[in-house]
Amino acid sequence: MVADLLHARLGGAWRVRTLGASSFCDTWRAEGAAGALFVKSAPLAHAAMLEAEADGLAALAAARCIRVPAVVDSWNTTEHALLALEWLDFAPRDSADFGARFGQALGALHRARAPGEGRFGWHRDNWLGGTPQRNRWSARGGLDGWLAFVAHERLLALVVGLPAPLPAAVQRVVQALPRRFDDGHRPRPALIHGDLWRGNWGCLASGEPVIFDPAVSVSDAEAELAMMELFGTPPAGFWPAYREAAPLHAGYARRRPVYQLVHLLNHARLFGGGYVHQAIALCDEVTRA
Numbered sequence: 001m002v003a004d005l006l007h008a009r010l011g012g013a014w015r016v017r018t019l020g021a022s023s024f025c026d027t028w029r030a031e032g033a034a035g036a037l038f039v040k041s042a043p044l045a046h047a048a049m050l051e052a053e054a055d056g057l058a059a060l061a062a063a064r065c066i067r068v069p070a071v072v073d074s075w076n077t078t079e080h081a082l083l084a085l086e087w088l089d090f091a092p093r094d095s096a097d098f099g100a101r102f103g104q105a106l107g108a109l110h111r112a113r114a115p116g117e118g119r120f121g122w123h124r125d126n127w128l129g130g131t132p133q134r135n136r137w138s139a140r141g142g143l144d145g146w147l148a149f150v151a152h153e154r155l156l157a158l159v160v161g162l163p164a165p166l167p168a169a170v171q172r173v174v175q176a177l178p179r180r181f182d183d184g185h186r187p188r189p190a191l192i193h194g195d196l197w198r199g200n201w202g203c204l205a206s207g208e209p210v211i212f213d214p215a216v217s218v219s220d221a222e223a224e225l226a227m228m229e230l231f232g233t234p235p236a237g238f239w240p241a242y243r244e245a246a247p248l249h250a251g252y253a254r255r256r257p258v259y260q261l262v263h264l265l266n267h268a269r270l271f272g273g274g275y276v277h278q279a280i281a282l283c284d285e286v287t288r289a
Contacts, residue, residue: 002028002041005082009075023130024049029087036087037072047081050074052126054083056194056214063112063191066105067210088210090202099237102201102209107245110190110221117141120149120189122217128195131158131266135217146187146220147177150258158265163276166268169283173261176287180258183251187220195263196224198232222252226259257286 003014012032016039019027025042040050054074061068069085076082115123118141126133134157138145151174159170193200194215202210225248228234234242242248261282267275 001080002030002039002082005041005077005080006030006032006037006039006084009073009082010084030084038069038085038087040083040085042081044076044079044081047076049127050081050083052124053214055124056126056216057085057212059191059216060109060193060211060214063109065109065112067204067208068214069210069212085212088202088204090210091205091207093201093203093235095203095207097237098203098207098209099235100241101207102235103238103241103243104245105209106211106224107242110192110224110246112191114189114191114218116189116218118189120146120187120218120220121153126194126215126217128215128263128266129270131269133194133215133217141189143181143186147181149219150262151177154262155265158262158269162265162268162279166265166276166280166283169280169287170261170265172287173258173283177258180255180286183249183254185222185249185251185255187222189218190221190224192217192219192221192224194219194224194227196228197230198228220255220259221246222249222255223259223262225252226256227263229256230260230263257282261286 002016006014014030014032016028016030019029024046025040028039030037030039042050051074054071057068057071069088072084072086074083116137119138121137122135125135134153136153138149155170155174159167193211194217196211200211200213204210261279264275264279264282268279
């Protein structure tokens with residue numbers, strides 16, 4: 001099926017091999033005369049998810065700071081949605097300079113001029129894993145705009161439908177948010193990947209870092225770093241290079257739990273179980289301090 005759809009769209013003959021499936025799409029390696037592609041296919045009902053992924057990759061590529069898989073094409077048929085990306089071969093991430101190159105490139109991305117005229121958000125909603133991510137632009141920039149965005153587009157949007165006592169706990173976090181910024185930190189709008197756990201970055205044989213599967217928005221760069229520390233740590237050499245490329249406020253650790261709560265709420269929505277309890281515990285930590 002995928003070979004036929006690639007032929008109809010791109011021409012030529014294609015050999016395809018299945019790579020696996022997620023909750024919403026199948027993935028394939030496709031080989032043609034021009035080379036190999038990484039292809040995602042999904043039922044038409046999930047077309048917006050692949051369209052949002054293509055949009056995010058294109059935005060990151062346009063910043064010219066860090067490598068992403070190039071979008072070859074994104075299209076819909078009467079029954080299927082497809083996304084074709086360049087095929088990249090990854091190498092082990094333990095090269096001597098990978099972490100430093102990663103920190104430098106991500107810092108450059110976070111320092112680059114972001115769209116939105118100083119506001120926070122994105123021009124479309126997208127997905128955080130399998131969860132819709134709301135990205136309505138903040139009414140203004142600055143700290144007030146960021147606090148409103150985090151409260152309404154992230155924390156309160158994600159907690160809808162989750163079991164008690166999470167909604168009340170998140171409401172208390174929202175009320176306590178200003179205290180986490182009373183050290184003078186003023187978020188600078190930055191284009192972020194948005195879901196940068198270690199499964200969404202890779203290393204080419206040259207040592208060049210690559211990021212993929214984005215959930216982009218214009219946000220505080222600290223939110224990106226907090227996600228990178230939620231389920232692991234950035235690679236060795238990352239932090240000195242990042243700090244050299246982009247300033248990191250001394251109070252980042254005070255806000256890290258708030259930004260990590262966003263992702264724990266998402267995991268509670270997707271997987272339930274222990275993530276619900278972890279999110280409640282983190283709410284208590286934020287509001288106690």
